[in-house]
Amino acid sequence: MKTQTKSKKLNKAWLNNHVSDPYVQQAQKDGYRSRAAYKLKEIDEELKLIRPGQVVVDLGATPGAWSQYLRRKFAPKEAGQGGAAVGQLNGTIIALDLLDFEPIEGVQFIQGDFQEDAVLAELEAALAGRPVDVVVSDMAPNLSGIASTDGARISNLIELAVDFSSQHLKPDGALVAKVFHGSGYDQLVQLFRAQFKIVKVVKPKASRERSSETFLVGIGVKNR
Numbered sequence: 001m002k003t004q005t006k007s008k009k010l011n012k013a014w015l016n017n018h019v020s021d022p023y024v025q026q027a028q029k030d031g032y033r034s035r036a037a038y039k040l041k042e043i044d045e046e047l048k049l050i051r052p053g054q055v056v057v058d059l060g061a062t063p064g065a066w067s068q069y070l071r072r073k074f075a076p077k078e079a080g081q082g083g084a085a086v087g088q089l090n091g092t093i094i095a096l097d098l099l100d101f102e103p104i105e106g107v108q109f110i111q112g113d114f115q116e117d118a119v120l121a122e123l124e125a126a127l128a129g130r131p132v133d134v135v136v137s138d139m140a141p142n143l144s145g146i147a148s149t150d151g152a153r154i155s156n157l158i159e160l161a162v163d164f165s166s167q168h169l170k171p172d173g174a175l176v177a178k179v180f181h182g183s184g185y186d187q188l189v190q191l192f193r194a195q196f197k198i199v200k201v202v203k204p205k206a207s208r209e210r211s212s213e214t215f216l217v218g219i220g221v222k223n224r
């Protein structure tokens with residue numbers, strides 16, 4: 001009983017924090033599916049990565065706030081902030097996730113595990129040989145609570161995203177990937193430095209301070 005009461009209190013505290021979070025409130029006003037949109041927005045506003053006409057791959061896309069942000073960047077001016085009809089969306093967005101994804105007009109979605117060869121093949125088929133301008137990855141595995149296991153799962157996903165990016169990005173393309181401080185972090189920074197000409201570490205204001213997440217951005221693929 002005592003444990004139940006404590007967990008109820010924690011849930012209530014989380015809910016209160018969540019509801020009063022300015023980014024949650026802003027996301028509701030702006031029609032974003034989650035506050036995560038503002039993390040990508042901040043990174044993009046700082047580094048100017050996303051431009052109309054690009055091909056962008058969104059890994060770990062569900063519920064879809066990053067894809068919504070991308071779509072709004074690609075919407076024809078007269079279509080306003082993405083709420084209006086797509087018309088000719090000026091850009092390509094391919095989103096991928098393990099979980100289902102409520103459709104967004106103009107966004108092509110692939111459901112599956114990015115670690116599986118068949119899913120990667122589906123993504124490559126969707127690209128049909130087109131080089132990619134930007135890969136964004138917000139993928140986060142379910143955590144077990146065991147630091148070494150979780151570190152290995154996180155690193156594996158990011159290594160695959162780096163591998164995919166080094167094969168499919170344009171020479172001046174970019175990868176934005178969520179990483180976590182802790183086990184494996186330094187090796188991931190080294191991996192980015194080995195693969196990209198410029199590497200930035202960005203902690204957007206929208207990323208909660210108490211969260212160990214941060215974003216690695218690699219710009220310009222080396223050896224191309």
Ligand SMILES: C[S@@+](CC[C@H](N)C(=O)[O-])C[C@H]1O[C@@H](n2cnc3c(N)ncnc32)[C@H](O)[C@@H]1O
Pocket residue numbers: 033034036037059060061062063064065066067096097098099112113114115138139140141142157
């Ligand atoms: C934090 S959420 C992404 C939020 C998203 N960027 C947005 O703006 O709505 C992380 C997502 O990564 C996905 N994910 C985790 N492991 C994955 C994998 N191996 N393959 C594909 N997606 C994965 C999860 O299903 C989850 O939906």
